[in-house]
Amino acid sequence: MLTMKRSELFTKTFKTVSAEETSRNAQLLLRAGYIHKELAGVYTYLPLGLKVLEKIKNIIRTEMNAIGGQEMLMSTLQNKELWEATDRWSDSKVDIWFKTELAAGGQLGLAPTHEEPVTAIMTEYIASYKDLPRYVYQFQTKFRNELRAKSGIMRTREFVMKDMYSFSKNQEEHDEFYEKSIKAYHKVYEQIGIGDITYKTFASGGIFSKYSHEFQTLCAAGEDIVYVNQDKSLVINEEVFDDETLAEFGAKKTDFSPKKAAEVGNIFSLGFKYSKPLKLEYANKDDAKQTVYMGCYGIGVSRLMGVVAEIFSDEKGLIWPENLAPFQVYLLGIGKTDKEAEELYETLTKQGVEVLFDDRADVRVGEKMADAELLGMPYRVVVSEKSLAAGKVELKRRAGDEAPLLLTKDALFAKLESAVRNFGNQS
């Protein structure tokens, strides 16, 4: 679905949204028909929303593959025994489980994360140092029974996550990959358009490593507070922003200022936390049994979409970065230009430009313009009798406030050339 006619696209825009819905990302995505709210913290992704999600996934997929990741897809339903082995089944230990009963008897859980199953799988596939290292990842729907869902699609009970797991012979091998993953993450955020406001931060690492790293995007709607030092080279999460941490980095409290931020990634050195209880071992060259050293690397894909909607939007609607927009161009005709607009649509389609053609005959110009702004495609192309008489069409960027350009079709094609790149070639 590279191009589409608006009259055929399954979506609808709304002028109003419930006064209860205060989160900007939810308001805009609901009004623009990208998502549908099912329950608190549970959303359906409609065709437009799914396209954005898929584009984010493709950016991540490319970078994960580039550092050796191999994509797979694990199950949602979880084996209780596996999680008992690591003492993470009990609700007193992990309080966000959704659990359910098997008709034949017995309990299952809906996966909140996948360390246990992936480690168990690997015991079947890793036996020798020759089997290492291995890096696998997936895009999977996670379930977390949050006490309180909030902020639209930024904190939900059901969400899409990219989770990668690394299996290394030892810490040195792991550290090398961990550094690569950091670079890959930065590349992902850059392509999404939030590279300059997304920082790798020091966060609490739990019991098994002192720190983990998070990737935090500065965003007023974020739930977290990060402390950014003056030259932005060091960013520390609030929960570990104390004298001890500062001493470790030789930094002074006064060099930092607090900022609201949203967590868009989190990477952990897991060490032997899961490989030990689940007995994931390999034989080295001397046939001595070694425990596999693990790491995990998450990105909340659907949350990321929410963060982007928060950041790239204005009072009129969404403003998608080119790499994420469902379509590059919102095309519409004014006056008696049906034939010419249709022709331009076909030409752009042939050229591989992702275009949404608002061909609705019974809709007035104002509504089409308003929709173009609400839906937030990077470019708007208008075909009118006036401009056609001059042999031209009108091009306007959604972002910024530049006046529309009057261009010949050839000039238009040249301008849109950069937009031809297609990140979302799914379905």
Place this chain on the structure above:
RNA sequence: CGGGGUGUGGCGCAGUUGGUAGCGCGCCGCGUUUGGGACGCGGAGGCCGUCCGUUCAAGUCGGAUCACCCCGACCA
């Protein structure tokens, strides 16, 4: 889970001292319009979140319950 708020046609809302529900948007039909969410005329569409109670009578009063929103707590 503590505190606060909200549930009424598809969506957004109003509904007075209790008397059997209304507005805007959207939708359907006809006509006029057509560079910024047009207008006229005619229509369709609701057991007022759910249950129990008070009453001759409940959207409205009482109780319970469910759902949703916000603040806080929580968040490998």
